[in-house]
Amino acid sequence: DPLNTFDWIMDLSETKNLVSAFYFICGQTNHVYDPDYKINNPKITNLIKHIHKRGHEIGLHPSYDTYQSPRLIKQEAELLKKTCYEQGVTQKTWGGRMHYLRWESTTTLQAWDEAGMNYDSTLGYADQPGFRCGTCIEYPAFNPIDQTEMKTLRIRPLITMECSIIEPIYLGLGFSKEAIEKFSSSIENCKKVNGQYTLLWHNSNLHNINQKELYKTIIDVATG
Numbered sequence: 245d246p247l248n249t250f251d252w253i254m255d256l257s258e259t260k261n262l263v264s265a266f267y268f269i270c271g272q273t274n275h276v277y278d279p280d281y282k283i284n285n286p287k288i289t290n291l292i293k294h295i296h297k298r299g300h301e302i303g304l305h306p307s308y309d310t311y312q313s314p315r316l317i318k319q320e321a322e323l324l325k326k327t328c329y330e331q332g333v334t335q336k337t338w339g340g341r342m343h344y345l346r347w348e349s350t351t352t353l354q355a356w357d358e359a360g361m362n363y364d365s366t367l368g369y370a371d372q373p374g375f376r377c378g379t380c381i382e383y384p385a386f387n388p389i390d391q392t393e394m395k396t397l398r399i400r401p402l403i404t405m406e407c408s409i410i411e412p413i414y415l416g417l418g419f420s421k422e423a424i425e426k427f428s429s430s431i432e433n434c435k436k437v438n439g440q441y442t443l444l445w446h447n448s449n450l451h452n453i454n455q456k457e458l459y460k461t462i463i464d465v466a467t468g
Contacts, residue, residue, distance in 0.1 A: 368402025380439030
């Protein structure tokens, strides 16, 4: 399977003393935009155990049409935790990111908190890298409706999604020098304030040499 790049990602992360987070979809609310795997499929549960055994993180990737439904997000979060528990996978922290970065304030935010999740990493731009939250430092989630800090949830700002820079639908810089400069600019801005550079990179975008070389370059810049 050319898209089974999980060991390659973990191998690289471990050479840099990084822990990678792998987010799994636990429902099918849209047959066009959701994958067709089931979270309890033995191939998926074996992958989850393998990732956990290597010391990396398992997280939630709610399905496409959940962003306006606290009930569905909670249901999928509980399914992920139940599946992990049955496989002997335990974690102190549970986080993740919404599918296609879909978000409705404050519905989605409240849903993550009610699901007992510890962090969300959705809040970034799809069409370009940048600081949608105005910061690269994790902070407590706050409900602007009732003016209260949420129980468990923290916001981990998403700074860059690889598609935003590479893909023609967005900036369309491909694997050029300009693409590296665009990634690097956000990284350097995070370093200036001792912030956290959060990078989203799909495992399906690491199946050829150009994609892998660009990823390696970005990781070198981020950890250098």
